Amino acid sequence: MTYLRPEFRHPQLPVNELGYSRKDYEGALSTLCAGCGHDSISAAVVQSMFEMSIEPHRVAKLSGIGCSSKTPTYFLGKSHGFNSVHGRMPSVVTGANMANRDLIYLGVSGDGDTASIGMGQFAHAVRRNLNMVYIVMNNGCYGLTKGQDSATADVGSCSKKGEPNKFEAIDLAGVALELGATFVARSFSGDKDQLVPLIKAAVSHRGFAFIDVISPCVTFNNNPGSTKGYEFVRDHLEATGTVDFVPMREEITACYPNQTSEEVTLHDGSVVHLCKMDDKLNVRSRNSAVERMKNYKDRGRILTGLLYMDPDSQDLHDSIDSSKKPLRQLGEKELCPGVAVLQNINDSLR
Amino acid sequence: MTYLRPEFRHPQLPVNELGYSRKDYEGALSTLCAGCGHDSISAAVVQSMFEMSIEPHRVAKLSGIGCSSKTPTYFLGKSHGFNSVHGRMPSVVTGANMANRDLIYLGVSGDGDTASIGMGQFAHAVRRNLNMVYIVMNNGCYGLTKGQDSATADVGSCSKKGEPNKFEAIDLAGVALELGATFVARSFSGDKDQLVPLIKAAVSHRGFAFIDVISPCVTFNNNPGSTKGYEFVRDHLEATGTVDFVPMREEITACYPNQTSEEVTLHDGSVVHLCKMDDKLNVRSRNSAVERMKNYKDRGRILTGLLYMDPDSQDLHDSIDSSKKPLRQLGEKELCPGVAVLQNINDSLR
Amino acid sequence: MSGIPARTPVVNDLVVKFANVNGTGSASANNLFAKALFRMGLSVSPKNIFPSNIQGLPTWYEVRVNDKGYLARREGVDIMVSVNPQSMAKDVREVKPGGYFIYDNSKPLDLRLMRDDIDFIGLPLTRICLEEYKDARQRQLFKNVIYVGAMAALINMDFSVLTDLIADQFKGKEKLIAPNVHALELGFQYAKSNFTCPLHVTVETRPMGDYILVEGNDACGLGAVYGGATMAGWYPITPSTSVVEAFEKYCKRMRIDPGTGKKNFAIVQAEDELAAMGMVIGANWNGARAFTATSGPGISLMSEFLGLAYFAEIPAVLIDVQRAGPSTGMPTRTQQSDVLACAYASHGDTKHVLVFPSTPKECFDMTAQSFDLAEQLQTPIIMLTDLDLGMNDNMSEPFEWDENRSYKRGKVFNAEQLENMSERFGRYLDVDGDGIPYRTYPGTHPTKGAFFTRGTSRDEYAVYTEDGEEYVANMERLLKKFETAKSYVPAPVITKANAKANASVGILHFGTSMHATLEAVDLLAGEGIAADTCRIRAFPFADEIVDFINSHEQVFVVEQNRDAQMRTLLVNECDLDPKRLNKVLNYNGMPITARFVADAVSAVLNKSSGSQRKKAAAAKA
Amino acid sequence: MSGIPARTPVVNDLVVKFANVNGTGSASANNLFAKALFRMGLSVSPKNIFPSNIQGLPTWYEVRVNDKGYLARREGVDIMVSVNPQSMAKDVREVKPGGYFIYDNSKPLDLRLMRDDIDFIGLPLTRICLEEYKDARQRQLFKNVIYVGAMAALINMDFSVLTDLIADQFKGKEKLIAPNVHALELGFQYAKSNFTCPLHVTVETRPMGDYILVEGNDACGLGAVYGGATMAGWYPITPSTSVVEAFEKYCKRMRIDPGTGKKNFAIVQAEDELAAMGMVIGANWNGARAFTATSGPGISLMSEFLGLAYFAEIPAVLIDVQRAGPSTGMPTRTQQSDVLACAYASHGDTKHVLVFPSTPKECFDMTAQSFDLAEQLQTPIIMLTDLDLGMNDNMSEPFEWDENRSYKRGKVFNAEQLENMSERFGRYLDVDGDGIPYRTYPGTHPTKGAFFTRGTSRDEYAVYTEDGEEYVANMERLLKKFETAKSYVPAPVITKANAKANASVGILHFGTSMHATLEAVDLLAGEGIAADTCRIRAFPFADEIVDFINSHEQVFVVEQNRDAQMRTLLVNECDLDPKRLNKVLNYNGMPITARFVADAVSAVLNKSSGSQRKKAAAAKA
Ligand SMILES: Cc1ncc(C[n+]2csc(CCOP(=O)(O)OP(=O)(O)O)c2C)c(N)n1
Ligand SMILES: Cc1ncc(C[n+]2csc(CCOP(=O)(O)OP(=O)(O)O)c2C)c(N)n1
Ligand code: SF4
Numbered sequence A, B: 001m002t003y004l005r006p007e008f009r010h011p012q013l014p015v016n017e018l019g020y021s022r023k024d025y026e027g028a029l030s031t032l033c034a035g036c037g038h039d040s041i042s043a044a045v046v047q048s049m050f051e052m053s054i055e056p057h058r059v060a061k062l063s064g065i066g067c068s069s070k071t072p073t074y075f076l077g078k079s080h081g082f083n084s085v086h087g088r089m090p091s092v093v094t095g096a097n098m099a100n101r102d103l104i105y106l107g108v109s110g111d112g113d114t115a116s117i118g119m120g121q122f123a124h125a126v127r128r129n130l131n132m133v134y135i136v137m138n139n140g141c142y143g144l145t146k147g148q149d150s151a152t153a154d155v156g157s158c159s160k161k162g163e164p165n166k167f168e169a170i171d172l173a174g175v176a177l178e179l180g181a182t183f184v185a186r187s188f189s190g191d192k193d194q195l196v197p198l199i200k201a202a203v204s205h206r207g208f209a210f211i212d213v214i215s216p217c218v219t220f221n222n223n224p225g226s227t228k229g230y231e232f233v234r235d236h237l238e239a240t241g242t243v244d245f246v247p248m249r250e251e252i253t254a255c256y257p258n259q260t261s262e263e264v265t266l267h268d269g270s271v272v273h274l275c276k277m278d279d280k281l282n283v284r285s286r287n288s289a290v291e292r293m294k295n296y297k298d299r300g301r302i303l304t305g306l307l308y309m310d311p312d313s314q315d316l317h318d319s320i321d322s323s324k325k326p327l328r329q330l331g332e333k334e335l336c337p338g339v340a341v342l343q344n345i346n347d348s349l350r
Numbered sequence C, D: 001m002s003g004i005p006a007r008t009p010v011v012n013d014l015v016v017k018f019a020n021v022n023g024t025g026s027a028s029a030n031n032l033f034a035k036a037l038f039r040m041g042l043s044v045s046p047k048n049i050f051p052s053n054i055q056g057l058p059t060w061y062e063v064r065v066n067d068k069g070y071l072a073r074r075e076g077v078d079i080m081v082s083v084n085p086q087s088m089a090k091d092v093r094e095v096k097p098g099g100y101f102i103y104d105n106s107k108p109l110d111l112r113l114m115r116d117d118i119d120f121i122g123l124p125l126t127r128i129c130l131e132e133y134k135d136a137r138q139r140q141l142f143k144n145v146i147y148v149g150a151m152a153a154l155i156n157m158d159f160s161v162l163t164d165l166i167a168d169q170f171k172g173k174e175k176l177i178a179p180n181v182h183a184l185e186l187g188f189q190y191a192k193s194n195f196t197c198p199l200h201v202t203v204e205t206r207p208m209g210d211y212i213l214v215e216g217n218d219a220c221g222l223g224a225v226y227g228g229a230t231m232a233g234w235y236p237i238t239p240s241t242s243v244v245e246a247f248e249k250y251c252k253r254m255r256i257d258p259g260t261g262k263k264n265f266a267i268v269q270a271e272d273e274l275a276a277m278g279m280v281i282g283a284n285w286n287g288a289r290a291f292t293a294t295s296g297p298g299i300s301l302m303s304e305f306l307g308l309a310y311f312a313e314i315p316a317v318l319i320d321v322q323r324a325g326p327s328t329g330m331p332t333r334t335q336q337s338d339v340l341a342c343a344y345a346s347h348g349d350t351k352h353v354l355v356f357p358s359t360p361k362e363c364f365d366m367t368a369q370s371f372d373l374a375e376q377l378q379t380p381i382i383m384l385t386d387l388d389l390g391m392n393d394n395m396s397e398p399f400e401w402d403e404n405r406s407y408k409r410g411k412v413f414n415a416e417q418l419e420n421m422s423e424r425f426g427r428y429l430d431v432d433g434d435g436i437p438y439r440t441y442p443g444t445h446p447t448k449g450a451f452f453t454r455g456t457s458r459d460e461y462a463v464y465t466e467d468g469e470e471y472v473a474n475m476e477r478l479l480k481k482f483e484t485a486k487s488y489v490p491a492p493v494i495t496k497a498n499a500k501a502n503a504s505v506g507i508l509h510f511g512t513s514m515h516a517t518l519e520a521v522d523l524l525a526g527e528g529i530a531a532d533t534c535r536i537r538a539f540p541f542a543d544e545i546v547d548f549i550n551s552h553e554q555v556f557v558v559e560q561n562r563d564a565q566m567r568t569l570l571v572n573e574c575d576l577d578p579k580r581l582n583k584v585l586n587y588n589g590m591p592i593t594a595r596f597v598a599d600a601v602s603a604v605l606n607k608s609s610g611s612q613r614k615k616a617a618a619a620k621a
């Protein structure tokens, strides 16, 4: 049962460079629980794509299984989407990306989908530096199967069921850093101001851009005692700084006087500008990111924002040296060696 | 086709506390290639178990699939063994361990078996701190399928096929540390002096004890250009220090004057004594281990030896608070609630 | 002018359907309704029809009530209680002519929905709640209780049964009793004072039989406790999740060591289904009884491990609560469509023992028995239940346990036996000629009985070999073992229209197709067709099943999948002519009904008698 | 006294078997031997019999030679060339009476091995090498070439063919030619001077037909290049590894963009088989032709994804090079035992299109065609080959390619079509009535044609629904599509003993059972039994196959697995009486032989004619 959003056109809706309004980036009406963090992330995706003036059909959105993995239905209704199988979205994106390197690949997953059943595929998509944006909507539980603890639940955290979780949390950003991810960020579904520029930077990054977004499950894991509930997260957040995504040729805004700033120029000429709150962080250094994250964690704080990026990384296509022209656009002429060549091969086998 | 080792008894063979000779810890004749690193590791396992006077039948040895995973046939012929399926040994050990917490679980795997197909299961066995010794015989390639690069192959490393590997290596010790492993070591199949005490310490550790052993594949990945060949590894090794495993009640030997030393007492009273060559390492600090490993790596060196251990960790049985008596020894009386209870249940359902 | 057909009073034969929004707390009120009817001594079969979603989408609760013992779904809704505007249009259409559509008339009804062949009964649910309650959550919750109260008046339910139930339900939270009873009364009174109560469809108390009302999954979990399972490795997936949850619930009550307070069980939520199955195999290999529960996608993922367990001969218990299709294919609807995937799970030549429960009592019995079977046969036992049985309250005979029963642990040599053994221990030797070898647990004896477990590249002593003859001998022994299994597994249940002779029609069925099939026999009898039935309870198939087929002229196989999977298995494993087996297939995700079965059977009979008539006519011409 | 039976000269009919140690470089010498016979115009069918291990265990190379075009294995070794002391005892036993056992007599032979019904021929291989070569590696390598030289003398091979081959083989490394030829000569001369050459079994040149000698896996890789595959996602597993390796080899030659030097292909070694299949699905979904290759365990692991691709209707090509059992179950032996696992892969109601090549040429053709089929039918196509075909050199007709052929990309709307479309695009609408809907590639059109891909919870417009009727309609359309597939897939190949009438015996076969079956027909003819054959080349089954079965009295299905899996599929999908189909099953891991097939057939015929006789006798009595 799906509802199509009632169609009404507002003539004064603001439009972007392409002449599209935000509506052109929306999807079907969400069927998630009212207040679910995931819906805010969908909204941030809409906002980012709208602001970046990306043609919706140039985006392919893929996901695994879970409440989080349902969200691609709820944004970018003009993009092709693929709700695949549980934990295996990364491989599907890998294939899709190999077929056509010219689209933007947006993968959406949950903490169950990524940190449990999907751990292997996640690790290897990172390792290959697959050119995609990978968003984990991290609620520390399995929403769609009614709230079991996931592997990102903190030890001692209590979901609605009431039993404290017994195992150490897997920190997906930490794992991504360890495995060589070239863009790593963490955010919170409740912080759209931070999330939108992060998504934009991730889209512009060539390579694997990972955003771990803490996204409370209001139905099963938003109670006192849960370390992934709105209240707890809001109380324990700290940001690396404010991130500004500056498209090519636009001017960079300054930081507040007492902040240091760092700029990273992306391969397409756009710039990520970070006004740092934590001036010990060096976003171009993997070791620094690891150290800062642990430092905050040891103090019981959650460090959000841009953690690390390497704008000069080689993506999978670069590594395997595949043609610039998307493989799926190659014609029969380019693909089929023809009769004469086959004759030679036959001769070599006699 | 398997050969039984020719049986001849040497009356003067040295025996251990149990009166067993080294022979009692051996297995069938190896069918690996002559010179394969894996055989040296098998020998180190035999040596460790012999020296620790462990009754062979108290050990269960399990593995996945690969040349490395074949080795359990070649040591501890009096132990039960299980050659399971590719990449899934950790889950089989988990079940086995749940059934009987009193045996010693020795898991053997390869870099393909662990870092590729087995990544997810490996990560979760670590996370649960399953009480086992997990040895990866790491040759940077898929030996049994004839030498494809594995995910631990260094970028640029060339196997016998001659093509440089394109992807960043997964550092399994790094991953284990990131995921919260409570005992992490790295060694080299050619360094029995280092490997034997590490295995002994791992056996004594309660929790997940991980040893990444670089183990050259002489047939497919021992050529110049390979960073997992004997020569390269020998040239690039550095050790954290010399490790001494000291069973309970024995005296601890001193270090050389210019070395600092660190001692870790295990839950069974035995002590791991580390004479440090790298005095910046603190083996009780996870962050220190991570930092030191990266430090050596950045300098193109391979740091071996004991990297980290937490002797007070809770293993999976502790976390779930299961009975001290092995579950498989519980009798029908303890397991079956009986007729009267069932009657009550029926009544509650009317 | 009303188009309502003439109504004659109907007692104890109705279908009531509640249309709700999921996540609004309607479940407990609806359960209250069904359970009250159950306590009135009636047969009830409530069905939850819910979306793959947590909150906000339409969900239905359909209760069929009768006093004939019928427990299948029945088509045709007599009374629709509509509390979800989202699905109202569809819901109105579903009411059968002469039925009732009960709705919240706090807002006016969309007139386009009106039908003149049914009655519309408006209850001002929202208005009453607004007046009575202040708290938003209470307003939402009690709305559901109020319509149950109204239903009590409308169909003449025993009100005291309802209030007793409320008292039972809130034992320990007595404060909640009064407000709930009050809500019931609000509805009851409103209906009494505004409508002629009761309607033409009513219920009446009957003597209560010896039944319980429980979800199949709950019974499986309990069966695992009684069956001696100490380990469960699992991964959440609807509709199987509640099996392990029930196991945990009962273990926490009955498996805490009284001395130490420690757990005499271990439950590990795995990282995925491959790992869950690996854990089960590891634990069983090591001598514990371990199991897992999953649904379709899990079966696919477990298949490599299932093959290994088959070849390496490791016990394992796997409960497959079937649902429709892939993860994005109606995961919250019921089907029996994993029969083939389970019977032949894994690549290569494999066959697995399957058991098929039909009721919660059988879920309990067969789960417990599966642990015996797995260890006796040293192979995985797959129990095939489904969403309908697993997640709906099912009426069932009560659970039973024989005091004198003891676990059958199969052929395992202990330390003493090994010590006294003079010959060489051969893990895969067919010592007894039944195809079942002896095993040993790790750690049993210092020098004897150790062996190396692997697939099929080994001889009878578990020594590595790639010899073709050894391979063939082993594979044939496995076939022999499968043959042996026939006499261990639950026997089929046969019903006969006439005790002394075979009817000409024979209907095979299994699992949740049972209720519809047995009721269909009565419907067919009404049409003058006598039919015998044979309920398959296990694979490999007992000889009685083949006999049943051979001794009936027209044979039908009732199942809830598209591809007639059980029929395939029958044909293939019993070397039957497929033409002998007519298909009766329901696979829209809704539990099958008796009418569906009866119609399918008589359609075939009519056709064949038609063609016989034609043939006869042709012969005459 | 010699027990050697009387020998009469035999020309062009022998089996030579080389017993080696793996990892000692024997493969290239053995290949040289087989290829020389091939170039002499003879039929050769070399079989590698190797362990699941890299170095040091016994390995055999068996070459059957004849001039009748027979390409199956044949029982009975005429000449055993034994260079492996490990397996010598077994190897001596295998020689047929009157045959020869050639061994390295540098060390004395163990006298206990002696048999008096065969000849022992000692070649001082080690000694010659010690004398001739200094380098240890050379000593090992040339030992193998020397025995080939000796064989040339012993069975009268054309020596110039061997030297030509050496020249071809070392093109570019000319320095190596002379020492190799020298080694050949050493063996040749030694045999000439020490034995009466030739033996009673010899070979003789025949006119060379239009054949090639190549491994099936190589042909698959080449077929993927010609078929337009641009992406392969794979995970290494014996015996499928060389499929993707061949694809890579040919791509590197023929798919490098001449302008940029970039690769017009992408090969990704996945982390496991689940990922490999996911990649293939992703790439095909996005409009590229992509494939994977695997063996049994991979099929198990891919089954969830295969189900998704079936329901979501995504093209995919999967090559399953079959082997025996689980990972630890004879992975280096051949079988045809994944037929059922592939046909019904995944939970739920699924069916997959299968193709079965029998020769390298068909590997090539069918791989290329599979990409057309996958896109035309929008479903996975699984090609079932096996270790025997895939990893052994097989004689085959040469590869062919029709200049005028063009890729059939199936029903895909492009931007222009979408632009001009007035009606709403429905991804799963059955527009043409053949069950095959239209798809679009991501990124095609700014506003039209986008859809959301998921399993079955959707309507014809790919909009989410859990409606039961939509589900059923979709599932039935999938059946219709499967019916349509019948006319797309490769047709069966039928041979008839007598062109004008049907023989009473009909033999069905597929894949690598072809050679044995066709030869068995000749053997049976020798026994006075006429048999027709029908080679199944695809599932779903064409009507001709059913006709073939119906028009033969005694029908046999030849296959290389225990459970008669193809027969199951036939019975089930064609609604056949299983009693009509006799099983001929070989599953010891060795390629099936003609003798095995012929014996199995005549055993059944004798039994049934025996029982007919009995009946006749009984009738008379
Ligand atoms: C193979 C498989 N196993 C299990 C499931 C059941 N399942 C559906 S969603 C889900 C977990 C979802 O958790 P997460 O990814 O964190 O998403 P959330 O719902 O929390 O957003 C599970 C286990 C499935 N669909 N497929
Ligand atoms: C499911 C599955 N996929 C693939 C294989 C084939 N296979 C056997 S061993 C192996 C890799 C072994 O590599 P590694 O673990 O590094 O062991 P090594 O041989 O190098 O010691 C593979 C891919 C298999 N047996 N099972
Ligand atoms: S269950 Fe949790 S994660 Fe799922 S939609 Fe509801 S709030 Fe969101």
Ligand code: SF4
Pocket (backbone or CB within 6 Å): B031, B032, B033, B035, B036, B037, B038, B067, B068, B139, B143, B144, B216, B217, B218, B219, B220, D054, D055
């Ligand atoms: S192939 Fe490599 S890993 Fe395997 S046995 Fe030989 S040397 Fe060892």
Ligand SMILES: [Mg+2]
Pocket (backbone or CB within 6 Å): A066, A068, A110, A111, A112, A137, A138, A139, A140, A141, A142, A143, A150
């Ligand atoms: Mg989650």
Ligand SMILES: [Mg+2]
Pocket (backbone or CB within 6 Å): B066, B068, B110, B111, B112, B137, B138, B139, B140, B141, B142, B143, B150
């Ligand atoms: Mg390896």
